[in-house]
Amino acid sequence: MPIQTRGEVVTVRRAGAYSVLTITAPGVPELTRPGHFAALAIGDLNTSGLLLRRAFSIHGVQSRGIYGGTIDLVISDVGEGTHWLLQRRRGDAVDIIAPLGRPFALPREPVSCTLVGGGYGSAPLFMLAEQLRERGCRVDIVLGAATEQRLFGVLEAKRSATTVTITTEDGSAGERGRVTDQLEMVMERAGSEVVYACGPMGMLAAVSELAQVRGAYSQCAVEESMACGIGVCMSCVIPVIGDDGITRMVRSCVEGPVFRGERVRWDDIGTVPADTLGAPTAGGH
Amino acid sequence: MTRAVVRFDTGGDLPAPNVDMTATLSTFEMPSPILTASGCAAAGRELDQFFDITRLGAMVTKSIMMEPRSGRATPRIAETPSGMLNSIGLQGPGVHAFLEQDLAWLRERGARVIVSIAGGTTQEYEDLAKILRTQEGIDAIEVNISCPNVADRGQVFACRADSAAGVVASVRRSSDPSIPILAKLSPDVTDLATIAVACERAGADGLTLINTTLGVVVDTDTMRPALAGITGGLSGPAIKPIAVRCIWQVREVLPDIPILGVGGVRSGLDALELILAGANAVSVGTTVFRDPSAPLRIHTELAVALAARGFERLSDAVSFAHREPDLDAVEVDEPEVPEWL
Numbered sequence: 001m002p003i004q005t006r007g008e009v010v011t012v013r014r015a016g017a018y019s020v021l022t023i024t025a026p027g028v029p030e031l032t033r034p035g036h037f038a039a040l041a042i043g044d045l046n047t048s049g050l051l052l053r054r055a056f057s058i059h060g061v062q063s064r065g066i067y068g069g070t071i072d073l074v075i076s077d078v079g080e081g082t083h084w085l086l087q088r089r090r091g092d093a094v095d096i097i098a099p100l101g102r103p104f105a106l107p108r109e110p111v112s113c114t115l116v117g118g119g120y121g122s123a124p125l126f127m128l129a130e131q132l133r134e135r136g137c138r139v140d141i142v143l144g145a146a147t148e149q150r151l152f153g154v155l156e157a158k159r160s161a162t163t164v165t166i167t168t169e170d171g172s173a174g175e176r177g178r179v180t181d182q183l184e185m186v187m188e189r190a191g192s193e194v195v196y197a198c199g200p201m202g203m204l205a206a207v208s209e210l211a212q213v214r215g216a217y218s219q220c221a222v223e224e225s226m227a228c229g230i231g232v233c234m235s236c237v238i239p240v241i242g243d244d245g246i247t248r249m250v251r252s253c254v255e256g257p258v259f260r261g262e263r264v265r266w267d268d269i270g271t272v273p274a275d276t277l278g279a280p281t282a283g284g285h
Numbered sequence: 286m287t288r289a290v291v292r293f294d295t296g297g298d299l300p301a302p303n304v305d306m307t308a309t310l311s312t313f314e315m316p317s318p319i320l321t322a323s324g325c326a327a328a329g330r331e332l333d334q335f336f337d338i339t340r341l342g343a344m345v346t347k348s349i350m351m352e353p354r355s356g357r358a359t360p361r362i363a364e365t366p367s368g369m370l371n372s373i374g375l376q377g378p379g380v381h382a383f384l385e386q387d388l389a390w391l392r393e394r395g396a397r398v399i400v401s402i403a404g405g406t407t408q409e410y411e412d413l414a415k416i417l418r419t420q421e422g423i424d425a426i427e428v429n430i431s432c433p434n435v436a437d438r439g440q441v442f443a444c445r446a447d448s449a450a451g452v453v454a455s456v457r458r459s460s461d462p463s464i465p466i467l468a469k470l471s472p473d474v475t476d477l478a479t480i481a482v483a484c485e486r487a488g489a490d491g492l493t494l495i496n497t498t499l500g501v502v503v504d505t506d507t508m509r510p511a512l513a514g515i516t517g518g519l520s521g522p523a524i525k526p527i528a529v530r531c532i533w534q535v536r537e538v539l540p541d542i543p544i545l546g547v548g549g550v551r552s553g554l555d556a557l558e559l560i561l562a563g564a565n566a567v568s569v570g571t572t573v574f575r576d577p578s579a580p581l582r583i584h585t586e587l588a589v590a591l592a593a594r595g596f597e598r599l600s601d602a603v604s605f606a607h608r609e610p611d612l613d614a615v616e617v618d619e620p621e622v623p624e625w626l
Contacts, residue, residue: 237361278356
């Protein structure tokens with residue numbers, strides 16, 4: 001069950017092109033599993049003109065220490081809301097709801113797992129890597145971004161993975177190209193049975209397809225824009241195939257953000273496929 | 286009539302003032318005037334994680350149609366100054382799944398429930414009303430008539446007095462006579478008062494004012510409309526003055542009709558503003574997206590605001606802004622003459 005609390009900013013520190021916000025959230029660390037996210041209100045709860053919460057996957061948690069429970073969020077300064085968040089300083093208040101969503105499913109057996117992160121989509125993968133290793137899983141990490149500046153967590157990856165593969169589109173770090181160019185080789189070498197991925201939709205689609213071809217399971221955390229993060233606004237829907245084989249528009253915030261890759265109709269995101277339950281008939285709706 | 290004085294434990298700094306917060310919409314009496322708004326609270330389960338939904342005046346459920354409905358493609362929302370634009374497209378599971386899963390849960394939970402219904406034809410509204418008639422645990426029905434009318438080239442029912450009244454009459458006729466019917470009206474009309482009067486004559490026991498108002502956001506990066514559905518409904522504090530205007534205008538022509546006010550409420554003072562303009566109860570909509578625990582906070586803030594203005598009963602504040610100018614003078618005590626004069 002999520003907690004709504006008035007968090008206090010502990011630190012905001014730079015990490016390449018991004019910033020890491022550490023904020024108090026008593027009770028949240030104990031409940032957080034890798035893949036959970038937090039939804040932050042922008043500005044004062046009663047007067048701000050920016051109404052929609054911003055959702056960020058939880059990068060790390062600390063349940064003890066002088067601040068009590070805190071969580072770490074990776075934020076990219078891309079708009080008015082994230083800009084406001086990154087202007088906060090120690091002691092400033094931010095209303096926070098966490099943990100939210102359905103986290104990554106962890107394997108019961110100590111199988112080989114490959115973790116793939118695009119840009120700062122890698123944020124939840126290091127907590128995941130730690131828990132997988134505690135279960136005796138082999139962990140290999142592939143991180144990719146447009147440029148070296150836009151990679152996130154390379155050092156953390158090196159601490160927690162058997163191998164780390166880096167790709168950048170401009171070749172400024174690691175191999176030139178995209179994560180999916182290297183993924184097959186990494187999976188082959190590691191004998192991966194599960195792929196965990198977080199990043200842009202196009203990357204998730206490619207990872208999911210590759211996993212399927214190789215007979216591996218995939219767990220993909222989607223980044224879909226949300227208004228509430230708690231399941232009431234119906235804005236973050238994507239077409240997903242259910243256990244009954246029927247496609248429905250499902251909420252990323254409560255039924256995701258983590259989905260089994262083969263269940264998501266990646267090519268149809270942004271549309272309502274004609275065979276979706278309750279899809280518009282001629283004339284639309 | 287029993288008047289339960291309900292005090293909420295907010296766990297905060299605010300005292301719980303001794304104000305009778307009972308609100309009534311026609312024959313439906315509630316211990317609080319604060320409700321959720323249709324489409325902003327799903328069917329209650331999600332919000333029940335943040336506060337006890339049985340303390341609300343009522344849960345107003347997301348509009349339900351006969352069949353399951355996928356809703357529109359994404360993007361479905363865009364943020365606007367003090368507001369948001371949405372084009373969800375009435376996504377929902379259809380009335381049968383709603384009854385089995387959502388209404389059953391709400392009933393078990395003990396929440397008061399206003400079921401919102403929507404249709405593409407007058408017949409669909411009527412069929413929904415007949416199905417709801419067989420159900421226990423519904424306190425009122427809200428008729429969302431801001432839906433495209435299939436038989437009228439997609440013009441929404443709420444845009445014309447005759448089509449609005451036609452839907453209201455058929456729902457009223459087909460429903461349990463003891464259950465109040467509220468017609469939810471659109472502000473996007475030339476003459477709201479005429480439509481309100483037509484709905485009242487057609488048998489509406491109350492009105493919900495207002496639905497969202499249409500807008501478009503153009504994304505300056507893609508240089509295309511931001512929403513897949515192009516147009517969307519504007520909600521949030523940005524539309525509060527429009528809600529107050531609509532409530533005011535309708536209250537002027539229908540002094541006694543129950544009004545459920547909706548539009549941009551995020552504080553107790555916002556709720557009070559709608560009530561003073563003529564609302565008997567108030568729904569909290571978009572604010573819930575931002576602050577899911579807001580409805581109870583707003584209840585308490587409203588009670589404090591009423592007490593501070595000398596109201597012992599919420600009902601005394603309803604339409605108070607419409608009072609005759611000389612009423613203020615009557616209420617002022619004669620100034621006492623100081624002894625030394």
